[in-house]
Amino acid sequence: MGRLSGRGLPPRLGREPSRFGTAPKSEADRSRQRDATQAWRAWYKTSKWQKLRRIILKRDGYICQKTGVALVGKYPAPNSPVVDHKVPHRGDPDLFWDQDNLQAVSKAYHDTTKQSLEKRGLA
Numbered sequence: 001m002g003r004l005s006g007r008g009l010p011p012r013l014g015r016e017p018s019r020f021g022t023a024p025k026s027e028a029d030r031s032r033q034r035d036a037t038q039a040w041r042a043w044y045k046t047s048k049w050q051k052l053r054r055i056i057l058k059r060d061g062y063i064c065q066k067t068g069v070a071l072v073g074k075y076p077a078p079n080s081p082v083v084d085h086k087v088p089h090r091g092d093p094d095l096f097w098d099q100d101n102l103q104a105v106s107k108a109y110h111d112t113t114k115q116s117l118e119k120r121g122l123a
Helices: 027-037 039-045 047-059 093-097 107-119
Strands: 081-085 102-106
Touching: 039 047, 039 093, 047 081, 047 102, 081 107, 102 107
Parallel strands: none
Antiparallel strands: 081 102
């Protein structure tokens, strides 16, 4: 029985460029990449958003509306305040700026439970 050698046969897997692009090297790179592809992310950097954020935090008494934790930490502490959209806005300006669609939550809740629900389409 003959021995199979790779000589003369082209490689089975070519050297095609990745269809997924290059992965960001840092969190800052990832954020810049997302900013470039999602124009609505610039809304978070406006003074209008900062003012609205303060209004929501005061309205909710700096208490996480989901867990009851006091939002007294400084970013990136788990008990630092995050103003969250109850219904994901997905770039809809009416949902983004709607005070009734906003709530104060802890960073810990937002970065774990809330994002898990959103990824599963439950929030």
